[in-house]
Amino acid sequence: MPQLIWHHPEPPGRKNALTRAAVVRTAIEVADAGGVAALTMRTVADALGVSTPMSLYRYVLNKDGLVDLMLDAVSAEVAVPAAPSGDWRADLRGLAISLWSMIGRHRWYAELVDGRPPFGPHTLRRAAFLLSVLDGAGLSPAVAYASLLDNYVTGTAMSVSRELVLLESFGIGSTEDLQAYAPEMADDSLATWLADMPDLTADGRFELGLDCLLDGFAQRRR
Amino acid sequence: MPQLIWHHPEPPGRKNALTRAAVVRTAIEVADAGGVAALTMRTVADALGVSTPMSLYRYVLNKDGLVDLMLDAVSAEVAVPAAPSGDWRADLRGLAISLWSMIGRHRWYAELVDGRPPFGPHTLRRAAFLLSVLDGAGLSPAVAYASLLDNYVTGTAMSVSRELVLLESFGIGSTEDLQAYAPEMADDSLATWLADMPDLTADGRFELGLDCLLDGFAQRRR
DNA sequence: CATCGGAATGTACGTCGTACACTTGAATGT
DNA sequence: ACATTCAAGTGTACGACGTACATTCCGATG
Numbered sequence: 472m473p474q475l476i477w478h479h480p481e482p483p484g485r486k487n488a489l490t491r492a493a494v495v496r497t498a499i500e501v502a503d504a505g506g507v508a509a510l511t512m513r514t515v516a517d518a519l520g521v522s523t524p525m526s527l528y529r530y531v532l533n534k535d536g537l538v539d540l541m542l543d544a545v546s547a548e549v550a551v552p553a554a555p556s557g558d559w560r561a562d563l564r565g566l567a568i569s570l571w572s573m574i575g576r577h578r579w580y581a582e583l584v585d586g587r588p589p590f591g592p593h594t595l596r597r598a599a600f601l602l603s604v605l606d607g608a609g610l611s612p613a614v615a616y617a618s619l620l621d622n623y624v625t626g627t628a629m630s631v632s633r634e635l636v637l638l639e640s641f642g643i644g645s646t647e648d649l650q651a652y653a654p655e656m657a658d659d660s661l662a663t664w665l666a667d668m669p670d671l672t673a674d675g676r677f678e679l680g681l682d683c684l685l686d687g688f689a690q691r692r693r
Numbered sequence: 694m695p696q697l698i699w700h701h702p703e704p705p706g707r708k709n710a711l712t713r714a715a716v717v718r719t720a721i722e723v724a725d726a727g728g729v730a731a732l733t734m735r736t737v738a739d740a741l742g743v744s745t746p747m748s749l750y751r752y753v754l755n756k757d758g759l760v761d762l763m764l765d766a767v768s769a770e771v772a773v774p775a776a777p778s779g780d781w782r783a784d785l786r787g788l789a790i791s792l793w794s795m796i797g798r799h800r801w802y803a804e805l806v807d808g809r810p811p812f813g814p815h816t817l818r819r820a821a822f823l824l825s826v827l828d829g830a831g832l833s834p835a836v837a838y839a840s841l842l843d844n845y846v847t848g849t850a851m852s853v854s855r856e857l858v859l860l861e862s863f864g865i866g867s868t869e870d871l872q873a874y875a876p877e878m879a880d881d882s883l884a885t886w887l888a889d890m891p892d893l894t895a896d897g898r899f900e901l902g903l904d905c906l907l908d909g910f911a912q913r914r915r
Numbered sequence: 916c917a918t919c920g921g922a923a924t925g926t927a928c929g930t931c932g933t934a935c936a937c938t939t940g941a942a943t944g945t
Numbered sequence: 946a947c948a949t950t951c952a953a954g955t956g957t958a959c960g961a962c963g964t965a966c967a968t969t970c971c972g973a974t975g
Binding site: 585590619621622623625630633652671680682683684686687690691 | 809856859874908
Binding site for chain 3: 488489521522523525526529
């Protein structure tokens with residue numbers, strides 16, 4: 472049974488040693504800059520100025536622990552009101568958009584979050600608020616709606632983030648590029664694909680889907 | 694600029710050699726049985742009975758190529774009607790559910806699909822049908838709605854699949870287990886989490902969200 | 916000033932994808 | 946029928962990964 476970082480308090484330091492917070496902060500910077508692929512114990516150690524990755528293990532238990540801490544650290548950036556406002560739809564929308572914009576700053580979040588148990592303190596606090604809003608809105612079982620919402624946000628974010636990586640690594644910047652990769656796309660309705668693309672920002676797509684989902688929620692209250 | 698497998702036709706074989714189809718089929722079996730983690734050039738080579746992973750490279754170019762071929766091969770399992778039926782909602786629902794159930798048979802699909810460009814022939818055929826249904830339904834820009842739908846399906850599948858892995862690897866099977874991992878969850882509304890869980894199948898959650906989304910679509914036709 | 920122990924290091928192992936050189940044996944030309 | 950060719954499969958090796966384990970270093974304490 473794997474251990475979780477939440478059971479391992481940071482060891483007390485004697486001098487100006489490394490800090491768990493410093494390790495996590497640096498790891499986040501590394502991942503922000505280079506994506507999940509760049510997040511390596513070695514790169515983080517290098518960025519911290521320590522000479523071997525082994526130094527980090529004292530503070531973060533192992534790489535999964537580091538990831539858990541990173542996930543929870545950026546979770547702290549999503550705004551969680553103290554109590555439901557009474558307008559369930561605004562609360563849900565705000566929560567989702569806040570999560571979405573946090574992920575925009577830390578694209579690696581969407582790729583990592585589903586791979587780890589969601590037991591960090593900030594994560595739990597946000598989940599508690601979400602459930603209470605849903606409960607107050609008469610949407611039950613609340614867990615179902617909560618996971619719908621979260622899955623929608625992280626699923627869309629993941630897809631967008633991967634899309635960006637692909638566009639970049641394959642250098643697809645025009646219709647011609649695309650046709651070079653997929654000649655079959657020239658015919659049929661697929662040709663209209665890119666024609667619609669320009670004014671379709673990721674944010675626009677996200678909010679469209681979010682509002683669709685919330686419409687569906689509205690029709691299922693009781 | 695990375696090459697794509699679609700530009701590399703299978704090399705002609707002289708005797709009863711390996712086949713691209715055999716490699717892909719075996720790789721799918723490996724991934725079905727052991728998940729993404731088990732999908733290794735070496736494990737596939739072993740399963741095929743060849744002695745080194747290098748033998749596969751003649752047929753699949755590299756691991757990304759193998760993944761592309763696997764993704765497209767299982768894409769062939771989702772039923773794509775020849776033409777829209779006239780009932781856009783039924784068409785969309787059918788397409789989404791068909792994709793969902795395919796992913797149920799090949800859980801690795803959701804984890805890999807967003808990491809590769811979607812240019813396989815079956816994938817393109819399905820996309821073309823999806824776009825034509827959306828176009829006929831007056832949902833435009835069709836690409837936006839198409840990606841919403843696909844992201845919803847794969848996002849939910851990914852989340853469910855990861856959830857299963859977590860449940861298994863952490864052995865969380867009861868409320869007590871959960872509390873052992875996250876003591877804070879005892880208080881607040883979080884306690885109700887597991888209480889609702891029992892009769893919440895993954896399929897149920899999926900269809901609930903799908904219908905919410907489609908409700909939202911319905912309100913946006915023109 | 917000696918010693919103790921926590922902090923950081925260095926080395927090493929097994930895994931991954933895959934580059935590259937090599938062997939082997941069936942199909943081909945005469 | 947035999948020699949030649951070249952594709953199919955093999956073997957070895959490299960750099961990167963996570964991380965186990967033993968070792969060194971150095972500041973705080975007796």
